[in-house]
Amino acid sequence: MPCSPGEIGALFLFEKLSPEQLGRLCAEGRVEKFDPGPVYAEGDPATCFYVMIEGTVVLSRRVGGDDVEVVRSSQRGVYSGAMQAYLGDRVPQVYTNSMRVTEPTRFFVLPAQSFADVMQEWFPMAAHLLEGLFFGTKNTQRAIGQRERLLALGSLSAGLTHELNNPAAAAVRATATLRERVAKMRHKLAVIAQGSYSPETLAELIEIQERTAERVAKAPVLSPLEASDREDEVTDWLDDHDIPDGWRIAPTFVQAGLDVDWLEQVAAAVAADILPGAIGWLNYTVETELLMDEIGDSTTRISHLVDAAKQYSQLDRAPYRVVDVHELLDSTLLMLSGKIGRRIEVVKDYDRGAPKVPAYPAELNQVWTNLVDNAVFAINSAGGEGTLTVRTAREADRLLVEFRDTGPGIPADVRDRIFDPFFTTKPVGEGTGLGLDISWRIVVNKHHGGIHVESVPGDTRFQVLLPLTAPDPEDDGPDDENVITEDRASAEEPV
Known part of the structure; x- marks a missing residue:
């Protein structure tokens, strides 16, 4: 269709251009009419810059396998297409959204190279400023993102160190005490061996020692009141038998x-004159068994922490595989337990029957870390006491992972901005504003x-929905490094 300098000069984008400039645009560009339907598709090579003269245009982004509408407009002069052409091959020149029209629509269409040329020739200062803003923002975002990851790593390392220190210190203390008890047991055994005990009596003592060790391994867990009552009974029995x-x-x-029943069995098995020595020797046996149990529990705890760290970092795993989300959640909560603290109750409401998901x-x-943090x-901002509930459930063909907290909530006037890069409600120095952006x-x-x-x-509930099946390769949207502008609200899918 013929291009009229007067018509395109009435569009707000070109209204300040000279007649010569408008003439060049008409000479290098064209006016094209599109029937209802697609104009270009997201991810295709960005070959043209489009300015709408009349009609209705719809821009959409691909989210998973769906096209999500982000803009619908009938305003003359709205534009889209090869908007970063002036940057050349320093960024991938692809369309970052899809455009379609819902009625017969006319566009002024300028080839990407012509758009780049006029930008560089007519607006050199503006082009340099836009270029600096674009790359400066990307570099700043990358640097702060890396810093946020390092800060998170430092926090996790501190928490892991704290968690490892407790069982390690307990194992060290138990080992030192165990060495002391074993030395006393050897001494007591020497005393018993020097006494006038028959082989039958010694055999009986050894059998009692074995049975005692078995009972220690199966010791029930008593309430404080039950333990106190039983201690009184045992103390009275020992006093009555001059122990x-x-x-x-x-x-x-x-x-x-x-x-007391066990003590009565011991008393029936040995003579009264050697009962105190036998009880003392068995006491050392009990203590060594308990100390070994403590060492075993501590080292098992350390092993679980190391496994959780490996699970969290995924250092020895494939980057993309089918995973049990609950294992990832457990490792993250364990790694962050030091930061969560004791005043916050963590509730796990897992649907253990939910299927595994293909994921990185x-x-x-990292997403779980950001949401838990x-x-x-x-x-903590609401007083430091509350509940964090982590819930999973199957929602049709997706898995829901929900993080619910009892904090003060997110004000309605900023709720639509929380996924924007660099937006944060935290005080200066306490947040980079990239945690939710990265998660998104x-x-x-x-x-x-x-x-x-x-x-x-x-x-407050953050709900993450993950597909239960891997997407087809052709459904993949642009890599996040290539996405220049995004409408975060469009990705929010109510549950």
């Missing part, structure tokens, strides 16, 4: 699951899922 330091021995016996597990762990911050990119761009927030005071 020295009965008050000190009784708590150890009770902890090991030994009671290390990156999902925000929940903890919110609860990971969930939506890499996993073709959705992330949504619902919030009222005392009840």
Whole structure:
């Protein structure tokens, strides 16, 4: 269709251009009419810059396998297409959205190279400023994103160090005490061996020692009141049988699951004159068994922490695989337990029957970290006591992972901006504003899922929806490094 300099000069984008400039645009561009339907598709090579003269245009973004509408406009002069052509081959020149028209629509269409040329020739300062803004923003976002990851790593490392220190210190203390008890047991055994005990008596003592060790391994867990009552009974029995330091021995016996009936069996098996020595020797046996149990529990705890760290980092795993989300959630909560603290109750409401999902597990762990960190911050800002509930459930063909906190909530006037890069409600120095931005990119761009927030005071829920099946390769949207402008609200899919 013929291009009229007067017509395109009336569009707000070109209204300040000279007649010569308008003439050049008409000479290098064209006016084209499109019937209802697609104009270009997201991810295709960006060959043209489009300015609408009349009609209705719809822009959409691909989220998972769906096209989500982000803009619909009938305003003359709205534009789209090869908007970064002036940057040349320094960025991938592809359309970052899809455009269609809903009625016969006319566009002024300028080839991408012509758009780049006029930008560089007519607006050199503006082009340099836009170029600096574009790359400066990308570099700043990358640098702060890396810093946020390092800060998160430092926080996790501190928490892991704290968690490892407790069982390690307990194992060291138990080992030192165990060495002391074994030395005393050797001494007591030497004393018994020097006595006038028959082989039958010694055999009986050894059999009692074996039975005692078995009972320690099966010791029941008593309530404080039950333990106190049993200690009183055992202490009275020891005193009645002239066993020295009965008050000190009784708590150890009770902890090991030994009671008065067991003591009566010991008394029936040995002579009265050697009962005190036998009880003392068995006390050392009980103590060594308990200490070995403590060492075993501590080292098992350390092993579980190391496994959780490996699970969290995914250092020895494939980057993309089918995973049990609950394992990822557990490892993240364990890694962040030091930061969560004891004043925040963590509730796991898992649907263990939910299927596994194809995912990038290390990156999902980063999402969980960001969401848990925000929940903890919110609860702490409201006094430091509250509940963090992590819930999973199957929602049709997707898996829901929900993080719910009892913090003060997100104000309605900023709720639509929380996924924007660099936006944060935290005080200066406490947040970079990239945690939710990174989470959005990971969930939506890499996993073709959705992330949504619902919030009222005392009840804020971040809901992540992950597909149960891997997307087809041709459904993949542009890589997050190539996405220039995004409408984050479009990715929120209510549950």
